[in-house]
Structure formats: structure tokens, C-alpha cells
Amino acid sequence: MLGELLNRSQARKILAGAPAGKARQLKIDGALTAAHYDRQPYRITHRLGENPLLHWPALQALCRRRGDLVGVRRGEVRVESDISHSFEEYPLNVSQEEVIADPIAHRAYLLVTNPERDETYRPLIESLVGEIAQATRALESRMTWYSCYIFISTQSAITPYHQDRELNYLLQIEGTKHVDLWDPRDDAIMTPAERDELLAYGSSQRPSYRPACEGRAQRFDLEPGQGVHHPFIAPHLVTTSSGFSISLAVTYRTTRTEVLTSAHRVNHRMRTHGWIPRPVGQAPLVDRSKAMAISAWRQLRRFVK
Numbered sequence: 001m002l003g004e005l006l007n008r009s010q011a012r013k014i015l016a017g018a019p020a021g022k023a024r025q026l027k028i029d030g031a032l033t034a035a036h037y038d039r040q041p042y043r044i045t046h047r048l049g050e051n052p053l054l055h056w057p058a059l060q061a062l063c064r065r066r067g068d069l070v071g072v073r074r075g076e077v078r079v080e081s082d083i084s085h086s087f088e089e090y091p092l093n094v095s096q097e098e099v100i101a102d103p104i105a106h107r108a109y110l111l112v113t114n115p116e117r118d119e120t121y122r123p124l125i126e127s128l129v130g131e132i133a134q135a136t137r138a139l140e141s142r143m144t145w146y147s148c149y150i151f152i153s154t155q156s157a158i159t160p161y162h163q164d165r166e167l168n169y170l171l172q173i174e175g176t177k178h179v180d181l182w183d184p185r186d187d188a189i190m191t192p193a194e195r196d197e198l199l200a201y202g203s204s205q206r207p208s209y210r211p212a213c214e215g216r217a218q219r220f221d222l223e224p225g226q227g228v229h230h231p232f233i234a235p236h237l238v239t240t241s242s243g244f245s246i247s248l249a250v251t252y253r254t255t256r257t258e259v260l261t262s263a264h265r266v267n268h269r270m271r272t273h274g275w276i277p278r279p280v281g282q283a284p285l286v287d288r289s290k291a292m293a294i295s296a297w298r299q300l301r302r303f304v305k
């Protein structure tokens, strides 16, 4: 599994280690967070551009040192492409080193998955995760998992339309991007059955792009120093609007989103038996009961084994 699982004490340690006061790197507005967190996307600001670790020379060195974390492909891809296979679908016919040496010349898109696995970057990533946990703690439950991604892209590069199975803060560090985000609760964009299937056990299915819904997106033009919060499973599409861009996403799950995930899984199973379950999010007590049923079933299976 990609990313880092966090038990109770690890989550507490990350929260306690978060920088405070002027040392904070993220500025997550309390009033905006209270009004919109996990309901609607909203802007935040940050000062990650001051950190040399996130400048291209250091990132280039990271890409060379940790080639195992790096994926490269053509930047311009179809918005409807399947994100899970976009690296195989749009290869660059040059070596990874040639792309790292000059991504602009190759109109490339580089993805560094889990830079936290590199010991130079781990403290920085953990401090960002800690700051997010601190800024959202009045509204959110304990973090159970996080995963970080660094995107290095060139003019007109596209991250195709997709949904992630987590929450996210996307932070723009260099260059500019358009981020289109759709309401994950809008049935015209994703039906309840599609949401259930997205979160089903082992599912690689994601609801596909609907051109007719293009006008329903909220667009965020991100400049360096800006970022945007993505609600849980919110569909999104990202386009690089400058010649070169660096951005970083901190994605995470919490005990609350684990409950939602379990409820979607129960619903998906019910649908395969021909039932029409109550959509997740309509009745928190019902969602919690479904999550408890899954947890009890797992414990029983463990006991029987």
C-alpha cells in the first residue's frame, strides 16, 4: 500500500511535532475551514516556495537519488484518460535521466510518489501533515494514513479527470495551474452507486468524465504560494498553465473517512445482491452501523482463522 499508515501514537506524534506560530508553512484560514472543510474546495496559502528542498535543483537531485519513486510520461494527455494507466498509456521514448535533465524539452510530466520515503524530505512532509492535522483538528477526527506526491509538469500538461479515495490539500510552489473541482455529492456527476463502487474493496473503477458536467466545476487558478483543499473523493482535473510547474499534494484519511469508506463498501456489497441501500452521508448513524458491521465481520474472520 502506498503512503504511511498512522496508529494513534504516530498520529499524536505528528500532531505534536507540527511547527507553530511563525514557523508554520501553511496558512489555513480557520473561518474558511469551519465553513467549507470537506464540503467545498477552498483556498489556502503557504510559503513552501522559500524551502530550497522544493526548488527544482533539489527535486532534480531527489529524482536522480530515488528513481524508484519517480514516474514520467508525456504531459499532454486526454482529460478522459484512466489516471491509473496514464504512465503506461503515454510513455516518453527517452530515458528517465533524459527527462529529469530537461523536462521542458520533453514536454514531460514527472510524478514523485511518497517523497517522505526519502530521509531528506521526510521531516518536511511530516511537518506539513502535522500542520494540516492541527488546522483541522476542531472538525476532523484522527489521521489514519497519509501519502504525499510532488508533481513536476510543463506547458499544457494534464492530470486527467479522477477521484482520490482521500482528502487533499494541493499546494502550488512554482508556475501556475488550473484546478477544476466538482462536488462529490452531486448525483449528476457521480451517482450513489458510482461512489460506492469507487470505494469498494480492491476497486480500480473510477466514475468517468462527463463532458456535459464541465460547466459544473469550480475552477481555481493557482499561483505560487496558493493551494486548494479537495473534499473527500471530489472529482478533479488539473492543467498546467505555465511553461514549468512544481506542486505538492498532501493526501490523507481519518477515522471519519474510514467510516465513510466502510459504509460505501457495505452499500456496494448490498447492490451486488440487488438491494438499493441508503446513500452514504444521508444518515451518519446508519453509516456508522455499516462500518461497525464490517469491523465485527473482520474480527470474526480473524477469530475463525
Ligand SMILES: [Fe+2]
Pocket (backbone or CB within 6 Å): 162, 163, 164, 236
Ligand atoms: Fe488527485
